Amino acid sequence: MATLKFLPVWASVSVTFMVVVVAAMFISAESTIYVNFSRVPPPRSRSSNAVFQFLVETLDGYNACKGYNCSFQCELDGKAYPCHGHGIVLKNLTQNQEHYFLLNVTTNKGERNSSVYSWFIDTIPPTAAITSEETYTSGKRVAIDITFSEVCTGLGGFKCQNSTNCDVLVAGHAQVVASSFQIIKPGFKYSLDLILSSKIVYGHAVISMVENTCADQAGNKFMRTNGSTLIIHFDRRPVMVDFWTSVPSYELKINSIPRTVIATCKPEDMIIFLDFSIPIRNSTEQILSALHVNSSILTPFHDRSNEARRFSFMLNNISRTEIITIELQATSILGRTGIPVSPVAPITFLFDSMRPSVILRTSSLSRPRDSDINIIAEFTKPVFGFDASMIEVLGGRLTRLQDLSRALYSLTVHAESENEVSVTIPAGKVTDISGNENLASNQLVFKHYSAPAICIALYSFVSAGTIATSLIAAMVLLSSANLEAISILALGGANCPTSNPSMNLNGMVGHLQVFALTSWFSADQPVKYLETTRGLRWLIPHHKLPWTDSDTSSSISEKENLSGRTNGLSEHNSRNRDHQLPTKITTRSGWLHNHQHNISRANIVYGLPLSSIEYFSYFLRGEPMSASMVVKGMENYKGWQDMEMNLFWLGIGGGCLILAHVFIILFLRRRTGKPPRGSFSVPRFELFILILLLPCLSQSSAYLIKGGSTRGIITGVLLLAIPAAFILSVSLFITIVINSGKFAQYKEFNQVPNQEVWYKNLWFLFVGKPTTGKWFYRDGLPSSFLSGFGILFDNCKGSPVLVLGDQHELNTMTKWTESGQRGNERIKGVNSEDSNEENKNSIFRRVLGCMQQYYIILDLLRRVGMGMISVAYPPEKTSKSLFALVITLLQFIYLFTIKPYISRSVHVVESVSLLCEAGVFGIFVIQSGSKSTEARTLELIMIVLLLLTFIAQLINQWYAMVNTLLRLSKPQTNSLRHGLKLAAKGLILPFLPKKHWPSVVSTFSQTETEQLSVNPASSGTELGRRKRAGYMDPVSAMTATVVPVQSPHTPSPNVTERQDPRNSKAATNAHIEVEGIWLTGHKAGINDELKMLRELAKAGFSRDDRVDEASTSYTLDAQLPSDEPYLGIPKPRY
Structure with a gap:
């Protein structure tokens, strides 16, 4: 110093x-x-x-x-x-x-x-310091060092010859080992060993220097100071530590076993204490490094009186929720005697400063029709002490409370009359295991209502119109099939209603299905529109199962007594009231049975402490995950239930229709000997049903996949494979059978265009140009195959073979269309010496034709997509409406661009329907946050769009059916009454005995005979060729050849028509007279010619037996096999 x-x-x-x-x-x-x-x-x-x-x-x-x-x-x-x-x-x-x-x-x-x-x-005397690395030891031998302040060699210097002649004095249970004396640095530093007594467990020894031991170079004599004395402590007892925390501890019975739970929500409680039995060698930093914490940071907390034995650390920078485990590496901490600290168990506790929030969820809409509203109260963590008194219900009453787990509660609220009902759980009602009070829940507000009368009227009108139209269309198609089967009319050709391009029953029901699916799209739909579309869910079909109504009513009637509906709550309170123990609630999870909020002292343990895995399982994973699992389980149950609601009614409706179809097939085959043709052919009717069921199948699949369970996902994927396989099959059919042109070919009559005015061109841009086209099938292909699959393509255009002509030559188109009516719809060149020419179209037209045929694929994909989107997302999300809007607009753009339909009326109604649907989806996207006035306006617009779609489709469908009935009447009168009579006869005829069929047939034989006439188009062509060749066949000139002729609006006579022998003479004269007129180059108009021919047909048949041999019977069945009628029809200009 x-x-x-x-x-x-x-x-x-x-x-x-x-x-x-x-x-x-x-x-x-x-x-x-x-x-x-x-x-x-x-x-x-x-x-x-x-x-x-x-x-x-x-x-x-x-x-x-x-x-x-x-x-x-x-x-x-x-x-x-x-x-x-x-x-x-x-x-x-x-x-x-x-x-x-x-x-x-x-x-x-x-x-x-x-x-x-x-x-x-130098006037300072030398001193010496006695030091040792083990002032506290548990060993038997200790080495000490003697270090002088300066070289001290005077007076003989420091020496230690033996235990009695040594400049070191030892007092206590130790002695100097003189033989261990070492001179480390002469005159400056020396070393000695001490032997501690092994008979004593703990004690001490005092070592000091002798006075005037030596002198320095200046002559100053050695002087003893405090540093010249050393005390050696020895202690061979084990070192213990009390490792604890100030976090409160609780007793909790888990599976009836008391356990200690350490949890807190206060950061100031998170102090870790270490109380050692003796002072330790390690510093605070070393002890801090021996403490291993899985989360946060430990910092020294200097609030202890003796830092040699008692240490404290505080946890900082901890997350809001964490399971903290602090482990002490006891072997790295040594007592001051050198003995390691005995191992100690780690401390594990739960820190959670997040207040439990609660969310009230319900599957009911904000304006439910049912008076009993089921609500799920889901806490974010397990809570304790929740009962019915903590739920505030205004405008109704709580009728049921059931604890599904510590974090999940199910309750039922009954709405009184049509009052507004609000349900909420206030803040601070319950606490979690850490002592956090719950936050206030969201408020559910319901406005109970009954279905408005206008909604019932609207969906009843739409439903009745759809059912009536479908039934009448089915009756017309069935009548046509019956008439064809008994050979009164061969309606399997040009006049078969199913091949009418304006028939769009499939499209009409499909668009109504889309409107029915919109009832799932938004949670805040206007009430009138929602109830109207919900009334149309039978088209999906989606309806309550017959056996669920009784179960629901019984569950509602079995309301529990809330005072005792807490699983032994009252009984437990009365049993533990004297001891003021907490509420005991038996839960379904079975691990929380008794919760006692007694704050423990540091050294009090009620039972075995929970481990980190148990904290995670019981408080961070157990209850919250079980709650989510219960919710998901309920969703899965709902998914299965909704799937059952879909598939049950799908099986009932589809099965009944299929059984009815099978019955009709068997009945007509038995009565007429021929299977039905047209819409009732196999599998045309089944394809029609399957297309209508695509939204139902896809929606059922989405219900199951959304549930998330393995069984549901597998079942949903398998269910979705049905529409996927169907769409893939249709794509292959269109590609291989139709677009390749190897089986069927679309021909289109293309007249030489005239210069149109601008407004007509603008109109054609939106609705398409008028076209006359039809489908032909190739030789060798069974007609039953294409008639059964014609629903997939016969009302759409294809890659056409153009037949050119002049629009002023009406005979050109008449000849082209008439060839189809005579049954010659096989693909072959039309003999067109009179300005008709069949040309191959360009690559662009072929590609456009393929795209027009693929429109049905887009329509099928949209049906499937709408069914899946309707339930794939929660109703409160607008993304599903946005997806549906995009899909609908894409289909409309595709429709508007390529114009796939042959009939312009179908194109118009489809465009209107798609635009109306897009308008509804657009309103769904923008309706959030709209004011009440705007909401009423949007509601009216949505209902108008629905009705506009339905009326447009209905008008088109009835127009097509009326045209079909008109084609059943005779062409001279074009009478709807005759068509209805013939349709009625077609319905009742199969039920009459066969002996009465001739009388019914004879009733219409005159009508059919009146339709027979000379074919001016074909005869004119033939006679023209003969005239140019200068040749006249005498036999044909004298023979009365009876050829059925009809306008494009009359049915094709596939039945056998035979000439009455009594009228053969008149027919011969008439034929000669007609041929004479054609040979002399008569140039009268088509109408005059047809009028004259009708008159000849009425008066030209006589009973002249001389022409019996010359008369011929014209039988179409002889020209064309009965199993191969024509595929397509002449498509008239609309």
Whole structure:
């Protein structure tokens, strides 16, 4: 300490000395004299006085200052002092400091030199420090080190020859081992060993130095200080630690076993304490490094009186919810005696500062029709003490409360009349295991209502119109099939209603299905529109199962008593009221049975503490995940239930229709011997049903896949495979059978266009140009195959073969269409010497035709997509409406661009329907946040769009059916009444005995006979060729050839028509007269010719037996096999 005291002074003197030395060296480098000190103080001296004597000599040894020829200058520590040539005496110098004396000599000749001397004045006696690396030990031998403050060799120095002659004194249960004496640094540092008694468990030994052991170089004798004494403690007892925390602990019975739960929500509680049985060697930082925490940061908490034995640390930077495990590496902590600390169990506790929130969920809409509203109260974590009194219900009453788990509760609220009902759970009603009070729940507001009368009227009108239209269409188609089967009319050709391009029953029902699916799209739909579309769900079909109504009513009637509906709540309270124990609630999870909110002291443990896995399972994963699993389980149940609601009614409706179809097939085959044709052919009717069921199948699949269970996903995927396989099959059919042109070919009559005015061109841009087209099938292909699959393509255009002609030559189109009516619809070139020409179309037209055929694929994909989107997303999300809007607009753009339908009326109604649907989806997207006035306006617009779609489809469908009935009547009158009579006959005819069929047939034989006439188109063509060739066949000129002819609006006569022999003579005369008119080049108009031919047909048949042999029977069945009727029809211009 004395040396350190004078250290600043020595530093200052050292700097001065260095400057002096440098100056002296510079002077002496050029001097011829030198200075010798004859008397100086010793380098280390205890005296504060100093005497210097010096002699100045030349190089050859003579006295250079003899005769006082020199001047002297003395300096001490940079301060000048007067001196003379014999010497100088310095007194009262500073002690314990090094001094520097400088002598400068100058002769009279100018010769100079200097000399420097330094010494240290030391008055501090030497001391020694006895140290040991093990002042606290549990061993038997301890090494000590003796270190002097300075070299102390005077008076014989430090020595230790034996235990009795040793400069170290030992007091206590120890003795010096003299043989272990070692001189580490002579006169400065020594080493010795001590032997501690092994008979004593713990104790101590005092080691000290002997006085006046040695002296330093200055002569100062050794002086003993506090550091010259050392106490060695030895303790061989085990070191214990109390490892605890200030976090409150609770007792909780888990599976009837008491367990200790340590949990808190306060950061100030998270202090970790370590109380050791003895002081330890480790520092706070070392103990901190021995503590391993899985989360957050430990910092020392200095609030302990004895830091050698008691340490505390606080947890900082912890997340809001965490399971904290703190483990002490006890082996790395040593007691001060060197014994490791005994192992201790880690501390695990739950810190959760997040208040449990609760969400009230319901599957009911904000305006439910049912008076009983089921609600799920889902807490984010397990809570304790929740009962019915904590639920606030306004405008209704709580009728049921069921705890599904500690975090999930099911309740039922009964709405009184049509009042507004609000349900909420206020804040601060229950607490979680950490003591956090719950947050306020969301408020559910319901407005109970009954279905408005206008909605019932609207969906009843739409439903009745759809059912009536479908039934009448089915009756017309069935009548046509019956008439064809009994060979009264061959309606399997051009006049078959199913091949009418304006028939769009499939499209009409499909668009109504889309509107029915919109009832799932938004949770905030207008009530009137929602109830209207919900009334149309039978088209999906989606309806309650017959056996669920009774179950629902019984479950509602079995309301539980809320006072006792807490699974033993009252009984437990009465049993534990004296002890003021907490509420005991038996839950379905079976692990939380008793919860006691008693804050424990640090050393109180009620049972085995929970591990981190148990904390996670019970409080972070167990209840929340079980709650979500219950919710998901309920959703899965709902998914299965909705799937059952779909598939049950789908099986009932589809099965009944299929059974009815099978019955009709068997009945007609038995009665007529022929299977039905047209719409009742197989599998045309089944394909029609399957297309209508695609939304139902896809929606059922979405219900199951949305549930998330393995069984549901597998079943949903398998269910979705049905529409996927159907669409893929249709795609392959269109590609291979239709677009390849190997089985069927679409031909289109393309007249030479005239220059149209601009407004007509603009109109054609939106609705398409009028076209006359029909489908032909190739030879060798069974007609039953294509008639059964015609629903997939016969009302759409295809890659056409164009038949060109002039629109002013009506005979051109008449001849082209009439060929189809005679049953010649096989693909072959039309003999067109009179300006008809069949041309192959360009690549663009072929590609456009393929795209037109693929429109049905897009329509099928949209049906499937709408069914899946309707339930794939929650109703509160607008993304599903946005997806549906995009899909609908894409289909409309495709429809508007390629115009796939042959009939322009179908194109118009389909465009209107798609635009109306897009308008509804657009309203769904923008309706959120709309005001009440705007909401009423949007509701009216949506209902108008629905009705506009239905009326447009209905008008088109009835127009097509009326046209079909008109084609059943005779062409002369074009009477709807005759068509209805014939349709009625077709319905009742199969039920009459076969013996009455001739009378019914004879009723219409005259009508059919009136339809027979000479074919002016074919005859004209034939006679024209003969005229140009100058040839006349006498037999044909004299023979009455009866050929059935009809306008494009009359049915094709596939039945056998035979000439009455009684009218053969008149027919022969009439034929000769007609041929004469054609041979003379008669140029009358088509109408005049047809009128004349009808008159000839009425009056030209007589009973002249002379022409029996010349008369011929024209039988179409002889020309065309009965199993291969024509595929397509002449498509008239609409």
